[in-house]
Amino acid sequence: MMKILISIYAFLFVLKSQAQEADLNIHFLKNIEFLGYIIELGDPSDNDPDHPISKLIHQYPENGTKKSLEEIFGMGADIDYGVFISLMYNLPEFPLDPNYLLPEEQAAKLGFKTDEEFNFIRKLVQKVDAFYTESHFETIWNDLKPYRDSTLIQIKEFNEIPSIIKEIESFYGSSFTQYDIVPSLTIWSGPGWGGANAEGNTARFILGPIEKDYIFKMEGFQSLAVHEFGHAFADQIVLQHNAELKETEALFHPIETEMGPQGYYNWKTCVIEHFVRAGEVIILEQLKNQSRSEALLQEYRDNRKFIYLDFIVQKLKEYRAANKLGYKNSVKTTLLDLHDSYLKD
Template identity: 80%
Template sequence: MKALVSIYMFSFVLTCQAQVSDLEIHFLKNIEFLGYIIELGDPSNNDPNHAISKLIHQYPENSSKKSLEEIFSMGADIDYDVFISLMHSLPDLPLDPSYQVPAQQATDLGFKSDAELNFIRTLVQKVNTFYIESGFEKIWTDLKPYRDSTLLQLTEFAPYDSVIKEVEFFYGSSFPKYEIVPSLTIWSGPGWGGTNAEGNTARFTLGPIRFTLGPIEKDYIFKMEGFQSLAIHEFGHAFANQIVLQHDTELKETEALFLPIEPDMVPQGYSNWKTCIVEHFVRAGEVIVLEQLKNSSRSEALLQEYRDNRKFIYLDFIVQKLKEYRVANKLGYKKSVKAILLDLHDYYLKD
């Protein structure tokens, strides 16, 4: 018990220190519950005898609950990033029985019509019902010692001020606050980046991974290697998404560029040109910022990995153009994006 108290107090001190630099690292119960739902539907290959696995799966009967089946049925076509944004925006579970998702919040998540608003409200009710039926409150409580030790570990190798400042310099803007939300239950991807509903916090959610170019790590392990580039990448979404998606005309005119890479992009979760080109720009920013931070080996390795193995075939072009417009000539990021979209059209699509 004394050791756990020490871990908790030390992690609390480190988290407070991070807040001084406008960076906060903390767990969220709603995100852990989303990971739990995903785990029940598509189990990870973590060691079933691991202490965390045993705590997560202490109620095997939950996998056959009707409320869980209804969540899977309704949420089958919702992207992870939308579901994560939804869970971030909800009050802590369990919800008050009278709670309804506000109309503006639903609109911000892409649910705009009356039918879509009713759909997302019903889905949230199902999530709340399953939360209560599942006994997840006890799982959340039982996992606290592991959250405390993970906070301690992650805070020790959180991105330094210099990293965030370089990201801000590259994109030409900043956020009042930066937030990292780790998860012991979400294993299905390295991270999801974006902003909060108010747009004043850049954040990313991450599961236990090996921060390398290799596969997801097993058994709830977080490792130092690659954490810097992951932070640059996921925080980059908070800056790039909103800017790239403003250019409706240019995105429409370059839409045909998605066709040759669609078979490679869809399995990675990029089902249309907008999500694909946003990812191109975020990865280009990651490559350039790492180079600016004098981490050339990592920058070059990522460029090769993304281009050759992940099939982001326009990445070289975008990196070079960003270096020309943004880095060398100090053109604003928004103007650089527009110019590059026009260049992509002229280079690849003009007769």
């Protein structure tokens, strides 16, 4: 009987461990690497050109003058990188089936809603697919495999990732069934992109190397993960408060000239970024990274001109971090407080 019970407990432990591992998926995506390659050809990174990875990425210098690449740059000039990331993340793996047609529903979720816009984005996808074949990227992808494998080993040894996700879930008061971390060797060092999938069950975090020359390390990864996963939680909640967003819209005017070059062209995107960065500051503090939390607050407020960040951090600490309100009501109350403190006569 004892042996049976031990076997049952062991089986349940294995199942539990497998479930926990399945919640976090760290992997490369060929489509994202190809997008990074396209960006690299148009706007080269500052990586060492003699680095082995750089040499593999640039083994076909003639690709930079392909007509199909020029057409991609021409058509995609006004498309936000985040939209391009979401498009490539959700497309089938390149090369595409010759009969593939981007579904209208998927195009609409990316902001392309009219027939003219459908035709535009579908044509762009076709151009990207054509360049994929012409560029011999399949060879580049295969040649980079040893470096992808070593990078995955390194990131999977970041023991703090589960505690980071746990702290993010605790602050926002919700969770996703899947967390998708997609590193890239071809995207510039430093940036990341976060969000949730259309079904709302997966939070994704796409990132380039933490530092130039393809370096991934825990320092820097922590705050980037908190920030980008934060978008999956915060974006949808902030956008639910239409009335409060409308009432505080005038707050965008004093910082409009500073926000535009950073990619925030209206109050909605700007206020989302304020809340995500406020969450980043608070969660890093809760993760016992006080110095990084304070440094980011100063950087965002003083250099990036997120002038309402101190106020939002203070209010979210009062409402959310102290567990007085859920995150949704914390956002709503904070927006009301913003109005009363900055706009009320």
